[in-house]
Amino acid sequence: MTGLLAASPLAQPFFQHALLAGTAIAAACGLVGCFLVLRAQVFTGDALSHVAFTGAMAALAFGYDLRLGLFAGTVAMALLFGTLGRKARPDDVVIGSVFSWILGLGAFFITLYTTSRSTANGTAGVSVLFGSIFGISAGQATTAALVAVGVCLLVLLITRPLLFATLDEAVAAARGVPVRLLGYGFLALAGISAAEATQAVGSLLLLGLLAAPAGAAIRLTDRPYRAIALSAALAVLEMWAGLFASYAAPTMPPSFAIMAAATTVYAATFLIRRPATRTPTPAPAGA
Numbered sequence: 594m595t596g597l598l599a600a601s602p603l604a605q606p607f608f609q610h611a612l613l614a615g616t617a618i619a620a621a622c623g624l625v626g627c628f629l630v631l632r633a634q635v636f637t638g639d640a641l642s643h644v645a646f647t648g649a650m651a652a653l654a655f656g657y658d659l660r661l662g663l664f665a666g667t668v669a670m671a672l673l674f675g676t677l678g679r680k681a682r683p684d685d686v687v688i689g690s691v692f693s694w695i696l697g698l699g700a701f702f703i704t705l706y707t708t709s710r711s712t713a714n715g716t717a718g719v720s721v722l723f724g725s726i727f728g729i730s731a732g733q734a735t736t737a738a739l740v741a742v743g744v745c746l747l748v749l750l751i752t753r754p755l756l757f758a759t760l761d762e763a764v765a766a767a768r769g770v771p772v773r774l775l776g777y778g779f780l781a782l783a784g785i786s787a788a789e790a791t792q793a794v795g796s797l798l799l800l801g802l803l804a805a806p807a808g809a810a811i812r813l814t815d816r817p818y819r820a821i822a823l824s825a826a827l828a829v830l831e832m833w834a835g836l837f838a839s840y841a842a843p844t845m846p847p848s849f850a851i852m853a854a855a856t857t858v859y860a861a862t863f864l865i866r867r868p869a870t871r872t873p874t875p876a877p878a879g880a
Contacts, residue, residue, distance in 0.1 A: 602836075602837060602840040606731070607727050607728070608836070610730065610733070610734035611727050611729065611734070611836055612833070612836060613738050614726065614733070614734040615832045615833075615836055615851075616738075617739075617745070618737060618738075618790055618793050619793075619831070620828060621741040621742075621745050621748070621785075621786050622799075622802045622806070623806045623807065623810075623826070623827065624821060624825050625744065625748060625779075625783050625803065626802070626803035626806060626807035626824060626828070627806075627810060627811070627820055627824040628748075628755060628779060628821075629783065629804065630808055632759050632779075636685055636688055636689075637783065638799075638800050639800050640670070641783065641784060641787035642787065642791075642796045642798075642800050643692065643695050644667050645663055645666065645787050645796040645799065646722065646791075646796040647666060648662035648663050648665060648666020648667060648670075649666070650662070650703045650705075650706055650721070651666065651698070651702045652665075653706045654702045654703075654705040654706040660788070663788035664785065664788045666788075667784035667788045668785060671780040671781060671784035671787075673691075675776055675777050677691075720795070721795065721796055722795050722796055722797050723794075723795035723797060723846065724792065724793050724794040724795035725795075726792065726793045726794070726847050726848070727839070737792060740785065740789060741789050744782050744785055744786055747778075751778060751779070754770050755775050755779060756817055756818075756821075758770055787803070793832075793851070794851055794852065795848050798848050798851075798852050801855055801856070802828065802832075802851065802852070805831075805858070806824045806828035806831060806855060806858070807820075808859055808862075809823075809824075809855075809858050809859045809861075809862045810823035810824035810827055811824075812859075812862040812863075812865075813865065830854075831855045832854075834851075834854040835847055835850035835853065835854045836850070836851070838850040
């Protein structure tokens with residue numbers, strides 16, 4: 594019995610840390626990702642994935658903690674996208690124009706890091722690209738969980754007005770909803786979520802954690818509040834499935850396992866037929 598308990602993943606400290614941080618990060622990404630999809634800002638999430646890499650490499654190149662670069666880069670760039678867009682809504686042309694510049698900066702900083710400071714932490718660049726959720730410490734897991742829980746609470750706090758502004762921006766503005774301020778606030782939360790997700794699945798795959806659960810939820814229900822809750826729940830379940838699968842098959846990277854679970858769930862939604870909405874038949878003329 595003791596041997597079985599010792600073999601359980603829940604008995605392993607590294608798995609406990611990953612589960613704590615991963616659960617909170619997934620919930621935050623599920624909530625934020627649903628609004629990214631509803632607001633047609635998925636391209637923003639894609640851009641933030643590259644910003645996360647560039648910010649982390651810049652911090653490492655100048656001798657700072659990579660998490661400082663992650664958060665500073667993603668939040669600052671998300672707000673810049675909103676400033677250059679219309680009413681704090683990023684414009685695809687703006688994002689596309691900045692995209693190549695960000696990639697160029699990333700190439701510059703990774704070259705600078707590998708030629709001057711790579712002896713200090715030679716695997717840091719790889720961990721930023723592909724994530725290292727099984728390698729985070731107890732302190733890092735606690736910090737990540739607290740930040741992600743804070744993001745969740747803030748998203749829930751602004752859910753009603755943000756949803757109103759998302760579905761009908763003109764009417765929301767006429768009703769006195771601070772549409773622009775909400776847009777900036779949401780973009781900042783998206784930047785924080787991107788930085789957190791990078792630690793779990795890496796900058797290359799964080800878009801999947803933001804978009805796949807949300808896309809599946811929206812395909813399963815057309816009720817916004819239900820979709821938001823379902824997106825968070827799916828993201829958490831997919832995170833758990835990926836962590837347990839990676840523990841069971843040590844050769845499988847956890848980031849790949851998490852994304853495989855998210856992709857499988859999203860693909861499965863195409864096999865589910867939602868009942869068609871009945872359109873009332875108009876009464877005959879003169880009836």
